[in-house]
Amino acid sequence: MELTANIPNLESMSECSIKPYDSIYLGMPYCWEYEGNLIAGGDDLSSAIELLHVMGKNAYVSTFAVPRNKDLKRVFRAIDLAAEMSDGIEANNLGVMRYVTKEYPDMKVIAGGLANVYTASTAELLYSIGVSRIVPAYELSIEDIEKIKETGVEVEVVVHGKVPVGIGHECFLKKFSSAVGKECPKICREDMFFRSEDLVLKPFGHATLSGKDICMYEHIDKLKFADAFRIEAVTERIGYRERIGRIYRNLIERGFSRSDFEELRSISENGFANGYYFNKAGQIYIPG
């Protein structure tokens, strides 16, 4: 089982935070302006890929999730470098995905969770044009994901972390710059949530994430058919990636540990949810 996580910038790439993982997705797909964003240009991306390779890890490069025409030059720059140096390219935009499979047919192409892959028939079509791995739409149940896996494509599932509940045209954080006294890009380093009754959301760039951490620690056996487990950590504070990764690495290699599970609970500021895996509302948590 391949354990993966995502890292937005070089600053977040400590050896400890990478160690538990087999593969790392590089770059912040929700916002170009994020400080040090590895996919926004500059030399950091090649340094990050080299660092991962020295550590014996796979380096996958994420691409911006909602690219408009004005963004394509920057997208192409990251793809060109990724095709030369990395082990795979993740795309959440179908046009970008098709561009990579055409221009770089030998590249491992991963359809991200925001690519809206809901059906086995869509998965089959993408597989036929060169997409080798799919992170199914977050909204799918385990049964739906198993059908996608049956097409032959590799499947990667989120086992822990905050998943997007939507992506849009604007960054909601910027609306509150004056109230907080922080401008972009500093404001997304701050701890901000939207709350309405029991519902919590985390705004971040163009995406808005589940405020709760999706946690499948207690149900991991139900996802063992997948090829990779992802820890969604691209928006998280330093330390989160390392601790969660270590706990899931232990889970994969040694099995369930009550103390590890309690540590997971202590890290999650808004509690757990199972996401959509059990065909329930995404914010509900069903204990194992």
Next chain:
Amino acid sequence: MKFVGLRGYSRYSDKKSLSLDEINSLEDVAVTLNRVRDGDEIVEVCRKIKHEHVILNELYAIASVSKSKKVTVSVGMNATNNLDLEFYRELGAHAVVIPPELNYEVESFQKKGLKIEVFGRAFVEMFYKGRCQLSAYASGKSVKKSGVCNMECAKKWDVVYSGKKICETDFKPELTVYDVEADYVKHETRQIKGEGVIENGADSKHSQS
């Protein structure tokens, strides 16, 4: 041209969508099947539709149905750039709907034989149309899968910074009218009961009515 939703397959409520028989009794309409269903099922249903123009939201169905009908790629597919257009052209699509948020840059889209459809009047929502799972996250009601939206976006939200509430906000869909040119200009009316009312939220104290 009028767009009509096929009951069971159309995004938004089934209340105003039509049965297959009703749709086939009409003349000169395009049929919307933009709810997520497996591609084979959509292809089969499209075979039974007498009209030559459908609006689809599933990649395999777009490719397959395009061989026999005019297929418009639904706004739910969220085409945001020329690479998206190239892909849909490759799949054989007739037209692609551009999100209303991108109306002001519609001239940057290179058509190359593909038709462009825009919204002249639309509800601009919290997220791009087709990229929202908030209702499913909150209540299990999925717009993409079952066509039902619980309108969580229209709630009052506390904005909490460093553990303290600093203000309130909401993300009510806003009815927006655009002065925009394209091959097709669509006026979103399907889910509107009265001016400014979204049907799904009409009974809610948080609706725009």
